[in-house]
Amino acid sequence: MKISKMSCLMIVYITLFCANITPMVYAECQGDLNALSQQCYKYVEISGPKENPSQECCKVVQGLDVPCMCLNFSKVFGRFFSLEKAVFVLRFCGKSLAPGTKCGDYIIPPRQGR
Template identity: 45%
Template sequence: MAWWLRLAVLMMVGSHWAWGQCETSIPKLISQCGQYVEGSGPETTPSKACCDVITSLDIPCMCKYVTPDVEKLVNMEKVVFVAKSCGLTLQPGMKCGSFVIPPSV
């Protein structure tokens, strides 16, 4: 099964209610940004469409619901890279699942 399909299943089934609390369009997030945060490969500057989705998110809310299963599929360092590339400021020390946002370099 493709990584993005596994992620979609995990996010939609495993934590559908929780992610819904953050008013997030999971299908749109996966389709526009999934390729930029998958576990393998280099960091890649996200598309405008991905940034449009990312900048509309309630990141602190979503971070509360990142599970170990999601972290197996999504590279959290890439998530931070994408967020910063899209102009978001993430608070150093904030936890997203078990990942802690590092200090700004």
């Protein structure tokens, strides 16, 4: 049985809400998490190839407070998307991430050559 993208997103939101993570990120960090999930999820989902994000995704990414999101990051997020792909998307969209920065338990690796 294949789960639709919307069903998966609902599971993510319910899980995060129950863990009191989403409200904290909403309250603390700049950015539209709904638009982020709608425009960027397919570029960071665990399955599938790494691909360049759309202009719409990058537009949403530009409005994110990445350092704040990293401070409020939890292992729960890593169960639902690829952190490696998320770093790729952020960097592709022009968000700088210093190697060694921690997002939860994930440490941002050095930038690879393009």
